[in-house]
Amino acid sequence: MAHVIRSIALLTLLAAVPGGSRAEPPIEYAVKASYLYKFAPFVQWPAAAFAGPSAPLIICIAGQDPFGHMLDDAVRGQRVNGHPFEVRHVDSVRPSMPCHILYAGGGAAEALQAVASAPVLTVTDGGQGGGIIQFVTVQGHVRFAINQAAAAGNGIEISSKLLGLAVKVTR
Amino acid sequence: MNARFLLRRLMTALARTPTIGIGIASLLLVASLALAYHNEDQARVEKIREVEAQARVLAASLTGPLAFDDQTATFEYIEAMKASPEFDAVGVYGLDGRLVAGFARSGEPLPRTNTVARSTVRGNEIVVAAEVEQGGTRLGSVYVGAATESWARRAGRYLGIAIVLVMACLLVAVLGAFYASVSAANRRLEAEIAGREEAEEALRQAQKMEAMGQLTGGVAHDFNNLLMVASSGLELLERTTDPIRRDRLKDGIRQAIERGARLTQQLLTFARRSPLSPEVLDVGKRIRSLQDLLERSLREDIRVQFDLAADLWPIEVDPSQLDVAILNIAINARDAMPDGGMIRIGAHNQPAAGDQRHDMVRISIRDTGSGIAPELMEKVFEPFFTTKSVGTGTGLGLSQVYGFLRSSGGEVRIESRVGEGTTVFLLFPRSSQPLPRTAARDLSFNRAKHHAAVLVAEDDEHVAELVCEMLRELGYNAKRGASAAEALRILEESGPYGVVLSDMIMPGKMNGLDLAHEIVRREPDLPVVLMTGYSEAAASAAAEGFPLLVKPYTMETLGEVVGQALRRAPPQPVP
Numbered sequence: 027m028a029h030v031i032r033s034i035a036l037l038t039l040l041a042a043v044p045g046g047s048r049a050e051p052p053i054e055y056a057v058k059a060s061y062l063y064k065f066a067p068f069v070q071w072p073a074a075a076f077a078g079p080s081a082p083l084i085i086c087i088a089g090q091d092p093f094g095h096m097l098d099d100a101v102r103g104q105r106v107n108g109h110p111f112e113v114r115h116v117d118s119v120r121p122s123m124p125c126h127i128l129y130a131g132g133g134a135a136e137a138l139q140a141v142a143s144a145p146v147l148t149v150t151d152g153g154q155g156g157g158i159i160q161f162v163t164v165q166g167h168v169r170f171a172i173n174q175a176a177a178a179g180n181g182i183e184i185s186s187k188l189l190g191l192a193v194k195v196t197r
Numbered sequence: 198m199n200a201r202f203l204l205r206r207l208m209t210a211l212a213r214t215p216t217i218g219i220g221i222a223s224l225l226l227v228a229s230l231a232l233a234y235h236n237e238d239q240a241r242v243e244k245i246r247e248v249e250a251q252a253r254v255l256a257a258s259l260t261g262p263l264a265f266d267d268q269t270a271t272f273e274y275i276e277a278m279k280a281s282p283e284f285d286a287v288g289v290y291g292l293d294g295r296l297v298a299g300f301a302r303s304g305e306p307l308p309r310t311n312t313v314a315r316s317t318v319r320g321n322e323i324v325v326a327a328e329v330e331q332g333g334t335r336l337g338s339v340y341v342g343a344a345t346e347s348w349a350r351r352a353g354r355y356l357g358i359a360i361v362l363v364m365a366c367l368l369v370a371v372l373g374a375f376y377a378s379v380s381a382a383n384r385r386l387e388a389e390i391a392g393r394e395e396a397e398e399a400l401r402q403a404q405k406m407e408a409m410g411q412l413t414g415g416v417a418h419d420f421n422n423l424l425m426v427a428s429s430g431l432e433l434l435e436r437t438t439d440p441i442r443r444d445r446l447k448d449g450i451r452q453a454i455e456r457g458a459r460l461t462q463q464l465l466t467f468a469r470r471s472p473l474s475p476e477v478l479d480v481g482k483r484i485r486s487l488q489d490l491l492e493r494s495l496r497e498d499i500r501v502q503f504d505l506a507a508d509l510w511p512i513e514v515d516p517s518q519l520d521v522a523i524l525n526i527a528i529n530a531r532d533a534m535p536d537g538g539m540i541r542i543g544a545h546n547q548p549a550a551g552d553q554r555h556d557m558v559r560i561s562i563r564d565t566g567s568g569i570a571p572e573l574m575e576k577v578f579e580p581f582f583t584t585k586s587v588g589t590g591t592g593l594g595l596s597q598v599y600g601f602l603r604s605s606g607g608e609v610r611i612e613s614r615v616g617e618g619t620t621v622f623l624l625f626p627r628s629s630q631p632l633p634r635t636a637a638r639d640l641s642f643n644r645a646k647h648h649a650a651v652l653v654a655e656d657d658e659h660v661a662e663l664v665c666e667m668l669r670e671l672g673y674n675a676k677r678g679a680s681a682a683e684a685l686r687i688l689e690e691s692g693p694y695g696v697v698l699s700d701m702i703m704p705g706k707m708n709g710l711d712l713a714h715e716i717v718r719r720e721p722d723l724p725v726v727l728m729t730g731y732s733e734a735a736a737s738a739a740a741e742g743f744p745l746l747v748k749p750y751t752m753e754t755l756g757e758v759v760g761q762a763l764r765r766a767p768p769q770p771v772p
Contacts, residue, residue, distance in 0.1 A: 057266070064264040067332030107333040167266070187261040187331070191270070 057168045058161055059097040062129060062149060065159065066106040068188035071126060072181055075145045082112035086125035089134025091115055130157060145181045158182075162193060169193045217373060222366035229362050233355060244345060245316050245323055251284075252327040252341040259289055259339065260331040263297065271298050278341075285322060286342035292335065299340070311338045321345050404597040405517070408524045409464070416460060419493035426453035458749045459489050465731075475513045475605070477630045480544050480558055481505040487520060491527055491540075498537030501527075505544045512558050513628040518601045525594035526562045526621045533566025533619060540564050547624070556627035557607070561620055568615040577611065598623070649695030649763055650674040654684035654712060655728075656703045660748075664698070664755070671756045681707035685715065694723065696762050698746075701729040701738060710734075713743055724762035 066083055076083075083106055087093065101111035119128065119137035127147045130137045138148055138156045150157030158176045162169050171194035177184050189195050255274060262270035271289055275298055278287045288299030290311040301307045313326035322342050329337040430450040434443060484505060491501050523542070530540045543561045547553070569577060578599040598621075602609045606626050613619040651673045655661035661677045668675035676691070678684030680703055688694060697716055701709035713725040727738045730748035738745045746758050 061265060064334070064336070067264070067330075067334040067336070068261070104334060170265075185261075185331075191261045191265050191267050 054163070054168055055092045056096055058151075059093045059100050061161070061168065061170070062093075062097060062127065063101045063104060063106075063111055065147060065149070065188065066111075066127065068185040069147050070183035070185070071147075072145050075126060076109065077124075079108050081109060083109040083126045084112045084114055084124055085127045085129065086119065086123065087113065087115045087129050087131065088117075088119050088137035089131035091131055093129075128157075141180075143179055143181075147177070147180070147182055158184075159192075164193055172196070217377075219370045219373065221373065222370040225369065226362065226366050237351070241318070241345065244343075245318070245325070248323050248325045248341055248343045249316055249327070251278075251343075252325045252339055255287070255341065256327040256329040256339045259329050260336055263289065263291065263329050263337045264331065268298070275299060284341060284343050286340065288340035289329075290338045290340065292337050294338075297337070301342075307340065311340050313340060318345065321347060401518070401597070404525075404594070405521050408521050408528065408594065408597075416464065416490075416494045419460065420457060423453040423457045426450065454749070455751070456489065456493070460493060462747065464490070475515050477511045477513050477628050477632055478516055478519075479509060479632055480512055480519075480560065480625070481507070481509045483516060483519060484523065484542060484544060484560070487523060491524070495527060495531045495540070496537070499531055499534060500539045502539060502541045503543075504541060506546060508546070509544055510546050510556060510558050510627040511630065511632045512605075512625040513630060514605045514607075514625060515601075518597075518605075522598045522601050522623065523560070523562065525598055529594060530562065530564035530566060530619070533564055533568070538565040538618075546627075557624045558627060560623040560625070562623075563618060563620040565618045568617055568619055569611065569613040570615055574611065574613065578609070648672055648674065650676065650693070651759060652684060652688060652694045652697045653677045654679075654681060654697065654699035654703065654709065656680060656700060660700075667752045667755055668698075668759070670752065671759070673759070680705045681709070681712035681715075684712060688716070688719075696759055697723060697725045698759065699725060699727055701727050701734040702731065710738065710741065710743075713741070724765060726758055726762050 062085060085097070085101070087097070098113050101113060104111055114125070116123065116125075116137075119125070119134075119140040123141075125141065125146050127149060128137060128141055129149045131151070135156065138150070141148060147159065148157040149159045149161070152160050152162040152171075158173050158180065160171045160173075162171055170192055172184060172189060172192040173196040174184060174189065175197055255278060258274050259271060261267065262274070275287055275289065278284050279300055279302075285303065286299065286301040286307055288301075288307040288311065289297045291297050294310040296307060296309060296311075299307050311326055313324055316323065316325045318324075321344055323345055325341045325343070327339050327341070328335055329339060427450050430446045430453070434446045434450075437443060437446070485503065488501070488503070495501065527540055527542075541561075541563045543559075543563070545559050545561075547557045547559045549556050578595050598609055602623060602625075607624045610622040610624070611619065612622070651668050653661060653664055653668070653675055655664060655677060656679055661679070665675040665677055673695075676687060676694075678687050681699070682705055684697065684699065688697070697713075699709040699712050703709055703712075707715065709727050709729070713727060716723055716725050724744070726744045726746060728746035728748055728750070729735050729738065735745055735747055744758055744762055746755065
């Protein structure tokens with residue numbers, strides 16, 4: 027609970043920074059940051075995507091980073107199938123880049139293009155379309171839609187448990 | 198030791214005392230209680246496992262809803278759990294351990310944080326926790342509390358079985374006790390029966406000896422007469438030279454001796470202690486064989502007459518008991534005729550007719566005595582009932598007759614008129630068995646044919662001398678050995694012999710029977726004839742299958758038996 031409150035306070039601070047396209051409710055990003063790494067257990071990457079059994083699962087943030095250190099805080103100490111999380115902030119994305127999850131923030135459309143058909147789970151915010159998982163807001167709650175066809179195209183599998191929670195699944 | 202033997206031993210042990218039956222029943226009870234406890238424990242472990250499985254299923258279902266804060270889905274799962282009355286409390290906890298959703302049906306509320314490490318039983322509740330995780334990432338936990346079955350319900354479930362079990366144990370105990378008491382009673386009964394059989398055996402012998410005792414006086418008297426004839430005959434024989442007179446005297450002596458021999462033979466047979474053994478016999482022949490004994494022992498003023506039908510059916514009875522019965526009745530008849538009279542013994546077939554459903558053979562013994570008073574008629578068959586003075590009778594005579602007839606399946610009737618006489622009827626059922634074949638007497642005896650050597654083993658000097666003399670007279674070469682050992686030596690040194698004639702009772706290590714066995718072992722083809730004056734020895738010789746000469750015997754009998762033995766053996770060279 028404590029870290030959520032801290033995150034909210036931080037987000038509030040960030041939101042006050044001028045230059046932000048529009049002040050996002052900071053709580054929304056705290057939730058999204060937590061979701062971002064929680065997708066990982068429900069996703070199956072091809073074995074070749076990892077260098078070894080304890081190689082890190084890399085979350086890349088391209089474009090505008092709305093999370094700040096909230097994401098770093100959320101993944102600290104967490105593991106998925108033995109893989110620790112690693113968060114990288116990238117300016118541009120190349121297919122050779124070892125990303126497992128790519129959050130494409132505002133203005134990162136080319137990043138999505140770069141990893142098309144690579145085993146990467148792409149996540150975007152609703153308005154910016156194109157990601158395998160798109161965050162949407164339903165009645166004030168953060169939910170998500172899943173493009174299963176795109177996932178299949180990238181060679182990753184998404185658990186039916188996650189599909190069941192999506193507000194929309196594109197097959 | 199096989200299982201059957203063990204079982205029999207167990208049953209015997211069970212029979213000995215009812216405590217063992219009760220012990221087995223208690224053991225059964227304890228064993229079933231232990232089994233029930235074990236079952237109960239198993240059931241508890243299974244129940245825990247079941248709740249654990251359900252908690253894991255719930256945890257697995259909650260991964261998505263818990264990871265992505267889907268309250269609706271979480272509540273749906275919890276509602277599903279709530280539908281089952283089995284679950285008292287279900288709680289879902291987030292990653293930080295705080296309660297997300299849940300219910301507690303009764304009692305204490307859900308813990309604020311999930312601290313359950315492993316499944317435990319708290320009173321009537323099983324508490325189980327399970328991690329909610331996906332892909333190795335912990336997402337939260339669930340808490341499930343399920344009610345165990347209450348003691349009352351479990352007891353109710355076991356009560357029926359327990360009642361049946363207790364009844365079964367009681368039954369085993371009661372049966373054990375019952376079996377023990379029955380078998381104890383049976384043992385007592387068996388002992389009693391054995392005792393009674395012994396007593397009956399003794400009574401039969403006593404009855405026989407009683408009859409014998411009654412006869413002894415008469416027999417002794419008769420013997421004195423025979424001895425008188427023999428001794429005076431010999432004396433006269435020495436004094437006369439008239440061949441005709443000498444022949445007549447010799448005839449008289451021979452007849453007296455023959456009668457004496459027959460009498461002693463009958464007395465010996467009669468007195469022999471033998472178990473009750475029925476055999477199929479010809480009644481007429483058997484009664485006729487009693488003639489000598491009856492005529493010479495009753496009294497001189499009593500005549501015995503026989504009226505025996507020629508074609509009597511065979512009956513199956515113990516022969517010596519039949520003799521005793523007839524003698525007992527004859528003795529009673531004698532005592533009823535103090536002034537002399539006549540005893541008429543008849544035997545006739547009585548075919549089935551009217552009330553009588555079987556063919557019977559009827560023996561009647563009629564006297565011309567004083568008769569029995571009607572008021573005494575009912576009592577005459579009672580043991581120890583007697584009208585005779587103390588010292589003359591024991592009252593066992595007619596009770597023997599009654600017992601014998603009953604055990605033979607026959608019946609006894611008495612008709613009597615005071616002053617005219619009494620008739621006793623003995624009715625025996627006809628036997629379906631044929632009479633045993635008796636070897637036809639071989640009458641082809643011819644003294645001129647035989648010149649074989651006979652070895653006589655006899656310890657008595659006088660008897661041996663006479664036997665050898667008789668054998669020589671019959672045309673045999675006779676040689677004597679004074680003992681079994683000597684006979685064997687002679688047999689080895691101066692054989693071959695055509696037949697060995699041996700006394701049964703002889704001094705030394707070997708008796709006649711041993712000698713006979715030894716000879717059969719050495720020369721299986723050499724016939725052995727045994728001779729004896731003792732009825733017991735005669736019986737054992739007959740049992741072994743050796744031909745037998747019963748002392749005293751005549752030269753004719755000797756010739757016949759030796760001749761038969763020789764003819765049965767393969768031809769022997771004449772020395």
